[in-house]
Amino acid sequence: xxxxxxxxxxxxxxxxxxxxxxxxxxxxxxxxxxxxxxxxxxxxxxxxxxxxxxxxxxxxxxxxxxxxxxxxxxxxxxxxxxxxxxxxxxxxxxxxxxxxxxxxxxxxxxxxxxxxxxxxxxxxxxxxxxxxxxxxxxxxxxxxxxxxxxxxxxxxxxxxxxxxxxxxxxxxxxxxxxxxxxxxxxxxxxxxxxxxxxxxxxxxxxxxxxxxxxxxxxxxxxxxxxxxxxxxxxxxxxxxxxxxxxxxxxxxxxxxxxxx
Amino acid sequence: xxxxxxxxxxxxxxxxxxxxxxxxxxxxxxxxxxxxxxxxxxxxxxxxxxxxxxxxxxxxxxxxxxxxxxxxxxxxxxxxxxxxxxxxxxxxxxxxxxxxxxxxxxxxxxxxxxxxxxxxxxxxxxxxxxxxxxxxxxxxxxxxxxxxxxxxxxxxxxxxxxxxxxxxxxxxxxxxxxxxxxxxxxxxxxxxxxxxxxxxxxxxxxxxxxxxxxxxxxxxxxxxxxxxxxxxxxxxxxxxxxxxxxxxxxxxxxxxxxxxxxxxxxxxxxxxxxxxxxxxxxxxxxxxxxxxxxxxxxxxxxxxxxxxxxxxxxxxxxxxxxxxxxxxxxxxxxxxxxxxxxxxxxxxxxxxxxxxxxxxxxxxxxxxxxxxxxxxxxxxxxxxxxxxxxxxxxxxxxxxxxxxx
Numbered sequence: 001x002x003x004x005x006x007x008x009x010x011x012x013x014x015x016x017x018x019x020x021x022x023x024x025x026x027x028x029x030x031x032x033x034x035x036x037x038x039x040x041x042x043x044x045x046x047x048x049x050x051x052x053x054x055x056x057x058x059x060x061x062x063x064x065x066x067x068x069x070x071x072x073x074x075x076x077x078x079x080x081x082x083x084x085x086x087x088x089x090x091x092x093x094x095x096x097x098x099x100x101x102x103x104x105x106x107x108x109x110x111x112x113x114x115x116x117x118x119x120x121x122x123x124x125x126x127x128x129x130x131x132x133x134x135x136x137x138x139x140x141x142x143x144x145x146x147x148x149x150x151x152x153x154x155x156x157x158x159x160x161x162x163x164x165x166x167x168x169x170x171x172x173x174x175x176x177x178x179x180x181x182x183x184x185x186x187x188x189x190x191x192x193x194x195x196x197x198x199x200x201x202x203x204x205x206x207x208x209x210x211x212x213x214x215x216x217x218x219x220x221x222x223x224x225x226x227x228x229x230x231x232x233x234x235x236x237x238x239x240x241x242x243x244x245x246x247x248x249x250x251x252x253x254x255x256x257x258x259x260x
Numbered sequence: 261x262x263x264x265x266x267x268x269x270x271x272x273x274x275x276x277x278x279x280x281x282x283x284x285x286x287x288x289x290x291x292x293x294x295x296x297x298x299x300x301x302x303x304x305x306x307x308x309x310x311x312x313x314x315x316x317x318x319x320x321x322x323x324x325x326x327x328x329x330x331x332x333x334x335x336x337x338x339x340x341x342x343x344x345x346x347x348x349x350x351x352x353x354x355x356x357x358x359x360x361x362x363x364x365x366x367x368x369x370x371x372x373x374x375x376x377x378x379x380x381x382x383x384x385x386x387x388x389x390x391x392x393x394x395x396x397x398x399x400x401x402x403x404x405x406x407x408x409x410x411x412x413x414x415x416x417x418x419x420x421x422x423x424x425x426x427x428x429x430x431x432x433x434x435x436x437x438x439x440x441x442x443x444x445x446x447x448x449x450x451x452x453x454x455x456x457x458x459x460x461x462x463x464x465x466x467x468x469x470x471x472x473x474x475x476x477x478x479x480x481x482x483x484x485x486x487x488x489x490x491x492x493x494x495x496x497x498x499x500x501x502x503x504x505x506x507x508x509x510x511x512x513x514x515x516x517x518x519x520x521x522x523x524x525x526x527x528x529x530x531x532x533x534x535x536x537x538x539x540x541x542x543x544x545x546x547x548x549x550x551x552x553x554x555x556x557x558x559x560x561x562x563x564x565x566x567x568x569x570x571x572x573x574x575x576x577x578x579x580x581x582x583x584x585x586x587x588x589x590x591x592x593x594x595x596x597x598x599x600x601x602x603x604x605x606x607x608x609x610x611x612x613x614x615x616x617x618x619x620x621x622x623x624x625x626x627x628x629x630x631x632x633x634x635x636x637x638x639x640x641x642x643x644x645x646x647x648x649x650x651x652x653x654x655x656x657x658x659x660x661x662x663x664x665x
Contacts, residue, residue, distance in 0.1 A: 083265045084272075085284045092278075104278035104612055131280075140456060146366035147354045164354060167347015169287040170365050176456035178280030180610050184264045187347030189655065244455055260278075260610035 039201070048200040050154035055194055056221035056249040057208070058231035059130050061256070063215035066091055066128035067222060068110035073210035075111060077195060086181045088192040089132035089207050094258060098122045102258045127257050130216065132207070133158060133179040133192035134248030141171035141180065141191075150189065156221070156249055157196060162188040164214040176241050194218070228245060261412040267618070268657050276543075277613025286605050286617045290630045291341040296469065297449045297597045298338040298637070303444035303470070304477015305331040306380070306436060310661040311507070313433040325650035326488065327481045328387065333640035339372060339634055344624045364450050375443045379436040386428040388648050390417050392561035395649065398477055410647075451600060457473035459540070459604040464522050471515040476593040478508045480588040486643070492651065496574050505582050508589070509565040516558050536611040542604045544614055549599045557592010 041048065055192075074080060074089045082260075088209075090109035095117065096102055107114065110128075117123075135158050142150050142158060149164035150171050155256035172180045174188060184191045195205035203209070208218045219228035231253065238255030239248040268284050276283070309327035311317045335554035343349045359366035393415055445466035451457075452465025462468075482504045489496045526534065541549055564585045568578055600615050620626045 006587075053587055081261065083268070084281065085265075085268050087281045090281050102516075102612070104610070106278070106281055109281045140454075143455075145360055146363045146368070147351075147358055148360040149364075162350070164356065164358075166346070166351050167364065168345075168452075169347070170363070172287050173605075174454055174456055176609055178282050181282040181285065182347060184261050199485050253512060 046200050050157075053155040053199075054221045055155050055157055055199065056219065056228055056251065057132070057194070057255065058134070058207075058217040058219075058228050058237075058251050059234075060217070060231075060253040061127055061129055061216050061259075062254045063213045064091065064128040064130055065120065065213055065215075066093055066110060067212065069110050069115045069210040069212060070207035070216060071109045071111045074192075077206035078193070079200075080190075081184055082182070086184070086190070088179075088190070089130065090127045092131060092259075093126070094129060094256065095106065095126050096124045096256075096258055098124050104260070108199045125256075127256060129252075129255075130207075131177065131179070131240075133175075133246075134148055134246065134250040134251060135192075136179055137247035137249060138245060140174040140176065140244075140246060144174040146170065153196075157194050157199075158191070159193055159196065160189050160191060160225040162186055165189050167255075176244050176246065267620070270344075271616060271618060274616040275613055277608070279608035279613045279615050280610055283608050285499055286602070286615070288601055289345070289606060289617065289625050290619060290627065291345040291625055291633075293594075293601045294341040294595045294630055294633055295338065296601070297476070298334050298341070298633075299444055299472030300469065300593065300597070301480050301637075302331045302335045302338060302477070303440040303473040304442045304475065304479075305334070306483055306509070307474050308366070308478050308481050308504075308522060309437050310437050310440075314437065315431055317337060317503065318506075319499050322497050322500045323481050323485050323504065325387070326485060327438060327477075328380070328384055329642055329644045329650060330481055330484060330637075331477075332384060333417065333507070333644055334637040335376055335380060337637045338635060339368075340636075341630070342368075344620070344629065344633075346413075361391060362664045364446070364453055367446065371443055371446050375439050379432060379439045381434060383429055383432040383649075385412075386432065388423045388650075389414065389425050390422050391649065393417050395652070430595055441470055445470050451604065455508070456609055457604050457633045458531065459607070460600065462522060463550060464525075465520060465600075468515070468518050470524060471511060471518060472593050473517070474511045475508065475515050478504060478511065479589040481592075482508065482582060482586045483590070486579065486586075490646075492655075494651075496579065498578070501579065501582060504564055508586070509562065509569070512558065512562055512565075515547055516562070519554075519558075530660050533611055536607045536614070542629060545599055545603050548595050549603070552595040553592050553599055556588050557595055561588045561592070568584075574594050 016206055017194065022259045030133040039187075050176065053103075057059050068091055069085065071090050075082065078088055080086055080088055087109040090106055092106045093110075093114050094102060094104055099122070105114075114128075135156060137152075139150075139152060139158050141150050145151075146168060147164050147166060149161045149166070151161065152158050154239075167187045167189070169180060169182055169189065172182065175191075180191045183189070194204075195207075198205060198245070204214075208216045217227045217231045219231075221228055223229065228251075235253035238252050239250070240252070240259065241257075264285070271284055305327045308320070309324050309331065312324040314321045323395075343352055346409060355366055356369050359369070388561060389411060392407050392411045394417065396404055396415075398409060399407060448466030448469030451460040451469075452462055454460045482501070485495060485501070485504070526537065564581050567573075568581055573581065605615075606617065607614050623629070
């Protein structure tokens, strides 16, 4: 009898803990169920299941010529404000001087390309680095979002639900890459989505399509039959700020140690 | 849109070195400086009150109720700057409905609600219950009902009931100390846990926040006590004041030690970020950190109080010196908050350049709103003192013992 009461009490406690904790994890439960769910897209022509994909981008620094077509295409495609303070992607120019000094510039995110530097005698090496959201597998922005408005989709893409976003800007502080901004009109956090509206239709992101030298490669990370797989096989690969353990899914070929 | 472009364009010229293109806009401005400053005062005032109840520091009894009411007056204002800085304040309730349990910020609502409801209001209610019952019985009409509502319609002021009140206050204070630590340590954690930002990312951050909070809370209550007592036409209790200054001194030494430890640790480890942080301190933060926070807010008041402790200083001069020290401490702690919040955003996460912060005067993020938010707690305190009459019993006793002329 005593055991029975004990057992019952334990059950009650278990249920209580379960009920109490379920108050805090409805999102996790929903996400688990979604795997088996058929996705209802507003557009009938889309047949896309995020659980069947894992996206990433490869950037070959040696191929980038700094034309800035990617930055421009991104602004047009995603309706990013034209003012030079808001970018989903941009290109940086690096000059490493003979004296070891590093000079970086990025006028207007390279939307208009770069002007030639006048004094070039003391330049040791020089290159361009396209930047965008790294779609980290261990994203600090997702961790800090107080309401879960920033989340990692099943296909690995980090997205922002602007209906939920409070505009607290904690995610902007937490991003080590400066990839986020607050949209001046909607007052919600904004960032690269890998052109999600395009990839669900089987297209590549606008920056990839606009690149004249194929410096940007988009594809499945884990599939063997993917341009990204070949990219990883043929190049020496690096990621930005590896010490922060963010596990970026944007990977770089021929990444210089001076890249910040 | 036009407005923000106009605000940001001139800042481009102020940038030195290279910053990421999205970093021109500084995201946490003056309002977010106010938030840790205000919660710090709350936590500090509460810790001071708990010295009386839990640690039996009898000398501080005259400031006990004042400290508690100060904590409440500031606590109700503390979330306002946060709310005002949100892009969408109307959606802020979502932080309660769908909190992300991994987010430090999501816990804000729960920590705040716990502290307000379970600690501060409860302790105040038990502490003031007897007075409120008496005030209800002594007043008429609407006022009577007002006080009756405040007592939650309890009327028992027998010795046992009052003894229970005292016991309850003590228990709540014991729970309250870790809660106050949680309230402000948690604010420090919001900054300390951002690994992307080397100026913030430090395990010491919550502890430094906590001790600077206690410093600011004691200094504030000291100032309020020195202002309110003459206004009540009473004499300042010098034993109490000396004790307050002593506690202020000891906690400042702990706070300063922690800050120096943080500084030495950074310089000694000399990580990747050290060059840009050194440049930040030497250029952008020199006046607010070296002059205001360390020299004016820490070293000078420490020397003043140390001097008062060493030499025999007459009471009147002591009062003046204590008041000046407490005021300098307030300036120093406000600068501390400024240097953390604003300072942490003045360097690029590329570690290659510095940017600037341009304060605005108008609008929600402007200076005037912040000044209003700093004045509001004092109005709250005035109202609370008017309603709860914290010195009613004391005054009555005094009146009874002094023979009328």
